[in-house]
Amino acid sequence: MTGRLILICLTAAALLLGSQLGQAQNQQLQAIETTEDAQKALAEADVQGKEARARAETLEAKAVTAVAAADRTAQEAAALAARIQESEAQITANEAKIRLIEQQRAALRVELAQRQRPLVELTAALQRLSRRPAVLSLLRPGSLQEAVYLRAVLETMLPQVERRTAGLRTAIARGKVLQAQAEQASDDLRASQAELGRRRQTLAALEARQRLESRSASSSADREAERALALAEQARDLGGLVGELDKAGRLRGQLAALPGPVLRPAQPQAAQVAAVAEAAALPSNAPAQYLLPVSGRLVTGFGANAPGQVQSRGISIAARGSAQVVAPAAGRVVFAGPYQGYGTIVIIEHGGGWTSLVTGLSVLDTRVGRDLVAGSPLGQAGPGRPVLSLELRKDGAPVNPLDFLKR
Secondary structure, three states: HOOOOOHHHHHHHHHHHHHHHHHHHHHHOOOOHHHHHHHHHHHHHHHHHHHHHHHHHHHHHHHHHOOHHHHHHHHHHHHHHHHHHHHHHHHHHHHHHHHHHHHHHHHHHHHHHHHHHHHHHHHHHHHHHHHHHHHHHHHHOOOHHHHHHHHHHHHHHHHHHHHHHHHHHHHHHHHHHHHHHHHHHHHHHHHHHHHHHHHHHHHHHHHHHHHHHHEEEHHHHHHHHHHHHHHHHHHOOOHHHHHHOOOOOOOOHHHOOOOOOOOOOOOOOHOOOOOHHHHOOOOOOOOOOOOOOOOOEEEEOOOEEEEOOOOOOEOOOOOOOEOOOOEEEOOOEEEEEEOOOOEEEEEEEOOOOEEEEEEEEEEEOOOOOOOOOOOOOEEEOOOOOOOEEEEEOOOOOOHHHHEEOOO
């Protein structure tokens, strides 16, 4: 009778173990989506980091060969901005690694708990059996039969105990490896954060030097900035502002193409230019080396219908807090400052009717009238989890910027 009771207890323990293992599997299935998200974030960060590093190396090489001081400074600033984006991508990758390791450690803790419980119960039963004197088995009726039965049960269970303890040893060893990986990822994260701070300090010093070197041209830039602000106040919406600035930019290009010295009017949009200048306009091809202004995750595509909003005229990117924002292509800044409902924005004129608009900046590191190379620093995104928008327009009409990204 006692032997049957033991079998019933063992069967109940097995059923309980199966139920707990099922619960553990359900918990792991619920974590799959999070794991996949972390793996995707890690892969994207690796790609963005490599792209930023390659761009930085190219810009650094151009800075070395640049003859003019202004060109050299512009290339150096763009290279530093690319290095900052490389550091940001490394931080994102290290954070994703830490999340993946923590998820593996959590799953391992569940697995260990499920494996340890039946072994602990069996060990306790064996200890109780070992504490009973063997002579009592001879005095109690049926004790000898129970002893034989228990011996048979133990001989059956011991291989299972050995197998499970071997699995536990393997799981514990895997836990130690994960612990070491977590510590290494944390060290890498701190190193990347320190490198990001150093690179931002270097870029700030270079931008201060750039401002000092451009003081001679500050008066004309100030006048142009005042005109841009006046247009912003008159424009009915952001599209209207871009259109007016595009007209002014076309007029500047037409005036620059005329032979001989030409007096630039204080208000280019009010001037009249001969039709012959139209033939000398800038090329209409798309801006070369077009790139995303910030590293991050695409949240709204071109033409998408966001809830409660009109059809998107550009793309939106979720970035890191205070992420570095750069110029998507070479051009000239025609507007830089706050605009109603869009935070701080930057409008870049590329020539040939092409214009880029970047919105959602928090810190501005450029100014109206500045000539940019592809990747020149524009500023920083806001804190938390900011979302920046990028629009590319040809003759005022929105086009998909993803079609022009450098492959």
